[in-house]
Amino acid sequence: MGGLLKMLFKTAIRNSIKYSRRSLVVAICIAISTIAMQTMDGIGEGFKISALRFMLNQQGMIVFEPAKAEPLEFAVHSISKYEDIKEEILKIIPDARISGKIFSPAIVVKDSFSIETAVTSEDDISGTIIGEKTAKMLNSEVGDTVILFGSNRYGGLSVVPAKVESTSKNFRSIRNGKGIMLPISLARMLLGWGEQEVKLVQINFDEFWRADEYTAELRGVFPDIKITSWRERLTNIEDLFKVTDFKMNTFAAIILILVAGIIMNTVLTSVLERKNDIGTLRSIGASRIYVTKMILLEILFISLIGALIGTGLSYVIIKLLSRSGFSLGEVGGVIDYMSGNLYPKIVPLKWFGHIVFAVIWAVLWSLYPVLYIVRMKPVDALKKTL
Amino acid sequence: MLIQMEKVKKDYALGKTTVHAVRGVSFSIEEGEFAVIAGPSGSGKSTLLNLMGLLDVPTSGKISFEGKDVSSISESEATNIRKTRIGFVFQTFNLIPVLTAFENIELPLILKGKEEEDREERTKRILKETGISDIASHKPDELSGGQRQRVAIARALVSGPDIVFADEPTANLDSETGMQIIKIMQKLNKTEGVTFVFSTHDPRLFKIAGRRLELRDGRIVKDVVQNGNKK
Numbered sequence: 001m002g003g004l005l006k007m008l009f010k011t012a013i014r015n016s017i018k019y020s021r022r023s024l025v026v027a028i029c030i031a032i033s034t035i036a037m038q039t040m041d042g043i044g045e046g047f048k049i050s051a052l053r054f055m056l057n058q059q060g061m062i063v064f065e066p067a068k069a070e071p072l073e074f075a076v077h078s079i080s081k082y083e084d085i086k087e088e089i090l091k092i093i094p095d096a097r098i099s100g101k102i103f104s105p106a107i108v109v110k111d112s113f114s115i116e117t118a119v120t121s122e123d124d125i126s127g128t129i130i131g132e133k134t135a136k137m138l139n140s141e142v143g144d145t146v147i148l149f150g151s152n153r154y155g156g157l158s159v160v161p162a163k164v165e166s167t168s169k170n171f172r173s174i175r176n177g178k179g180i181m182l183p184i185s186l187a188r189m190l191l192g193w194g195e196q197e198v199k200l201v202q203i204n205f206d207e208f209w210r211a212d213e214y215t216a217e218l219r220g221v222f223p224d225i226k227i228t229s230w231r232e233r234l235t236n237i238e239d240l241f242k243v244t245d246f247k248m249n250t251f252a253a254i255i256l257i258l259v260a261g262i263i264m265n266t267v268l269t270s271v272l273e274r275k276n277d278i279g280t281l282r283s284i285g286a287s288r289i290y291v292t293k294m295i296l297l298e299i300l301f302i303s304l305i306g307a308l309i310g311t312g313l314s315y316v317i318i319k320l321l322s323r324s325g326f327s328l329g330e331v332g333g334v335i336d337y338m339s340g341n342l343y344p345k346i347v348p349l350k351w352f353g354h355i356v357f358a359v360i361w362a363v364l365w366s367l368y369p370v371l372y373i374v375r376m377k378p379v380d381a382l383k384k385t386l
Numbered sequence: 387m388l389i390q391m392e393k394v395k396k397d398y399a400l401g402k403t404t405v406h407a408v409r410g411v412s413f414s415i416e417e418g419e420f421a422v423i424a425g426p427s428g429s430g431k432s433t434l435l436n437l438m439g440l441l442d443v444p445t446s447g448k449i450s451f452e453g454k455d456v457s458s459i460s461e462s463e464a465t466n467i468r469k470t471r472i473g474f475v476f477q478t479f480n481l482i483p484v485l486t487a488f489e490n491i492e493l494p495l496i497l498k499g500k501e502e503e504d505r506e507e508r509t510k511r512i513l514k515e516t517g518i519s520d521i522a523s524h525k526p527d528e529l530s531g532g533q534r535q536r537v538a539i540a541r542a543l544v545s546g547p548d549i550v551f552a553d554e555p556t557a558n559l560d561s562e563t564g565m566q567i568i569k570i571m572q573k574l575n576k577t578e579g580v581t582f583v584f585s586t587h588d589p590r591l592f593k594i595a596g597r598r599l600e601l602r603d604g605r606i607v608k609d610v611v612q613n614g615n616k617k
Contacts, residue, residue: 284469286465
């Protein structure tokens, strides 16, 4: 058995060297396939991380909300003792970036113009910012004072004057230029809330994958507050990634299909060139299985070398791309989820999977030529012509 | 009786026409025979050898190997018989180009599953018997035609087959080398008792054989036992 295996390996390796041109074609095909799979995966992984970071920074990796949240009682339920909560959070997540937010509807009035608008506020906003469209509709400019009418906690009417410090076309929640963003003290005044009250606490940190772990810990500390991690809230984010994966995989699949044709053709030519040798082997008692193993082992050897070369090149490509990053902003659809540059990422286990897949792919597409030749009667294989 | 051919026919389709390569031949080969199948090109010599060697299947008729009908056995059974009982020598030597002479000769023993020690001992012995010990590490493309054919004979004999079929083994050799090859085969036939059946259209070789089967247009036209051999 050892002798048989040794002979199979010996013949496979020597044949791959003897028929070097064909071996090179197969190896190049597999190297290209591996590069396609691995670079697409690297870009895809980079995209996922960039998109995820961006989305989470917008929406919060962990969110605190009041345990009760009735839509019509937006002014009633709040999170109190915000500053104390911040301190406790920082004990658990030292690198946490914490932001208190308030949302409410209001009517904003300037002179004889009035519109219903969405009011937003974060604890880092120092002056009133009004959306461009809202400003246009109110005929308002920077420096003007607008009056906001809202409903306070007790069901009464609250009136808050706000001096417009700037306008914005697209500033965070002021989507499409609508809405108004207030300093948090004014927002509290509008809702009739105390100094340490907020509607929502958003927490971001570097290790976003630890969100569930932190959430569990925070729930222990704040049992009366509704705390959710991004995984619990953004359940459809996987769908976004599936779309990305699909796009990347489609590109790799096109290359794989092209490569499959070349491999099959090359192996067919190669086995037909060696038809006489195969006929000889069969005539001296080599079984069909022996010949099949011999040729497939050769393909396996060549494709493994091709896949390893491809992996080396993919590594260089990904490293070069991730050094400065590159913008995918102009590629269709991507800009919605992205900001800044994309940094491709290597996932070693997946890359190992690509190597295995590339080798299996080569062997799979070599099966037809191999089966064609081994099914041939020995006498036909020994003939000089087809 | 080693091989028995009964009304064996072999037809080939060549485009739209059918070629009758072998037309109902009947004869038998006994153990230890040194038989030559003579005839001009296209007379069906190679086809007959391929049929006897289980490389091909007959269109009709019966081929028996040691009394067992092998005309319609499965490919794996035929492979097994070829591996254990039959040796082949081809006109164009048919050595595996990526293997050395030693490895080419050793290959049938590996296929038979022999132990390394046994393989080495047998291969060295046959290399010596065929006078090619000095070229054991050479690859086929480094050998002369005569040397290649000796390697091919050694490969055919190394596993101790019952019968060796040689298809025009001297056709690609000069007359002197060709004669040397036949002499080696003759010697091995006498000393080892191996049955040889070879095809040729070289008249000089007819005389050496113990039996001469003459083939014309796929038919045996003469079956002569000579040189004091018994049929």
